[in-house]
Amino acid sequence: MPLSPCPLYIAGEWLTPKIPGTPVFNPSTGDVIAECPAGGTTEVNAAVEAAQAAFPAWRDTPPVERARVFFKYRQLVEANFDQLCQTVSREHGKTNAEARGSIFRGLENIEYACGIPTLLFGDSLRNIARGVDCDTINLPLGVCVGITPFNFPAMVPLWMYPTAIACGNTFVLKPSEKVPLSAVLLGQLLEQAGLPKGVFNIVHGGRAAVDALLTHPKVRAISFVGSTPIAKYIYDTGTKHGKRVQANGGAKNYIVVMPDADVGKTVENLATAAFGCAGERCMAGSTALAVGAAADRVLPELVKAANAIKVGPTDRAAQPDMGPVITGQHRDRVLSLLATGEKEGAKIIADGRGVKVAAAPKGFYVGATVVDGVQNNMTLAKEEVFGPVLNVMRMDDLDAAIEQANQSAFGNGAAIFTNNGRAAREFTMRVKAGMVGVNVGVPATMAMFPFTGWDDSFYGDLHIQGKESIQFYTQQKVVSSRWFGGDVGDVWKK
Template identity: 50%
Template sequence: MTTTIPRSTHSNPAPGQPVDIDHFIAGRVDARGASARTVVYNPATGQVTGHVAVATPADVDAAVAAAATAFPAWAATPAHVRARVMFRFRDLVDQHSDRLAAIITSEHGKVLSDAKGEVTRGLEVVEFACGIPQMLKGEFSENVGRAVDGVTFRQPLGVVAGISPFNFPAMVPMWMFPVALACGNTFVMKPSEKVPTLTVELAKLLTEAGLPDGVFNVVHGDKVAVDALLTHDQIEAVSFVGSTPIAEYIHTTASAQGKRVQALGGAKNHMVIMPDADLEQAVSALMGAAYGSAGERCMAISVAVPVGEETANALRERLIAALAELKVGPGTQPEVEMGPLVTDVHRDKVASYIDIGVQEGAELVVDGRGQRVPDGGDGFFLGGTLFDHVTPSMRIYLEEIFGPVLSIVRAASFEEALQLVNDHEFGNGTAIFTADGNTARTYLAQVKAGMVGINVPIPVPMAFHSFGGWKRSLFGDHHIHGPEGVRFYTRNKTATTRWPDDSQVRADFSMPTHE
């Protein structure tokens, strides 16, 4: 909810008092238009920790204007010089990684080890961006005609925007802006208002690394800010990660304005467990993939598909035992394995899906509602939940829950399991656990999903590959980061050149050929 909140002192708040989180425009923290603010919580305690500014269209205009002003000089900066900024930024993020992870845990709730891993995965994209001179090398063909040469190269788009979700405050923005900046674009970032602090901290580190003022800007806010970005005539491209309904809206709205769009949507990731799988390994993988980060991951496994009744029964019993040992609590406690959900509203939404599953006739094997957490205060906790005998017609199977809820859908055969995955509207990621190479190879070849794990539960590719799903998990033609990211943030230009001598001055009225 947006409201008018009295300002606190951003730089020196009283101990324990909420801080103000402002925009970052033209190289500095910018509090313009910040009379309207929304609250930021610590999910582990339920306490308000901050008040984040909510941008107006005028605030977005200011950020875009700063980026547009900075673009010509930044685009003209040699690629290897831009890469040096990325190198320095990489070192600074690494030096501050513990502090950045603590910020993530305080606003998102995920455990510290997970937050540190998120920073590391984001850094991998920065490291990829450090090699941008190699990625921007063009092509040259000598003598495509007599004394005619051909050359192809890539140029930046201009001002581009990124809109990121709450679940990865560091990693998802770093999937976007390092590649965009290294390619010579300038950037306006709109992070989730639920987790706003981290992106501003990254902006400060970019400035410290030598990024010129205005090249990277941050605006906070809600749908008003998003729509201002989607329709702004100086924004050339938009990157988005979030739910499928919003991804589709982003793609439709921005595309209608003639912008490039990569909009990554939701998921319902299946993990197929074959009878020959190492069941202990599979259960361990499922626990981390389903309940890590409280299931608030677009690559979380939310559907387990054991093949055969014997496999299903054994998997179920092992999962029940593992869930009994799952340690839930504040993410700052070293022994905790799963923290709270990001807000009370989101926790209640996830809990409502548990109600729906029971109403639809699924067997609720482990119920996470009413999870009690010592020292949890008023935190937004929900325990790990397990359903069995879930069918493909149930809402808990069809819809993305985005919480610590795992459904077991039993399959009689490999073919039935494969068909389940392929019939679902989402196609983000999937995994299969098996000891048989032919089964794995067949699954990889025939499954309709963008990212596949073979005995790997969360197959997020390394930064030098590209991340993205199929079907209604992706809107747009380009996956994010890696080579696809470079193509998204640049456009191709081809030149055909000739330097004639004095004998080549006669007009030619025929169609040009290279004969």
């Protein structure tokens, strides 16, 4: 089968440069399906210059007209929904249901951008002093950049550029070189929506492209989602070069299970939180903190649920419950961490290491795995596995569980399963995490709320999504005005 095209999009032109590339795999089969161009300074310069040239006209386009582009874009994304889902599943390995869910979340961000005329409202106060009026105006920054990860090829880019562009900025997207095809398709649809040339651009590449974007003098703001070490590097480098930066990092999310939790609903949510998207998400529930008798009530049913999860290829009509991880290298890392955990004394009670997929023997598969008896000093307790692995730690009481969760350097999400309102309130008030769920295993926010990671899960001040994203992509101007002269009526008579 011929490789899928993976062009750059610069100044309204789709380009296939003659530069070295990196392979793009179908994780379900292990086959190479595309070659992603490894762009660098030359390609980044061209994209940023195109965005800078397009900025004045787009900045001056009325917000209502900008919104109309995104109304059209929403229609196009919806009309091409199945193709987008297939592309996401093919290059990432998500099941069709997971791909659909992620694109729906992306659509919500497009819909949010459609409300930009009211989202850009400023404040006014007449007669703030005698004869003086004061107004605030929210204005775009200029060229903004999005650097996105492999785990959500469509959703995460849609967290960024619809809002940024609707605010009046221009944009350069650098998608993960592991999953560039979804970004290309989204860019083609945005072009069809009537966005002027140069307002949106796509460059591909790895470290060289990222560094060129971080240091380019005409880039004003950078949005990033990825691992914590890279997020810190993005933030440090970007801010050093005078850019606004919002950099979302990794996580180690805890789910507290109280003795009174509903067993069926808790097991269902734990399985979804830990094994959904093959565990490759920063909001995955990676560690269950079982309080008191909760372990004996919940673990037997959780093991049954994990063992029942069918793993297989996601690029065909018959869908599994869970797909592959992104690469063979990542699969091997997950397996290595499990082996280390076992050596350090943890007990694997649901073992997905030996999973075999006869229909796709070269795919990158790990089955759903539950590890009991994890302790603080173990590697599994410290490392973000980013795979279908759920650690179980046993706690004496809620205080101990909260203390354990708060020891983490991360702060993305946390959840509690209980029927006790007092326990839930205590947890939500005391746990150190930006997003908290009560009987919700994956408390990821929707488009109108910010994605509020804390601590080593986020570097910056203003978060992605919601009102904070509007603040991030705009700058305020305050206008104080006073008018001198004679009688107003006399002026009009002249």
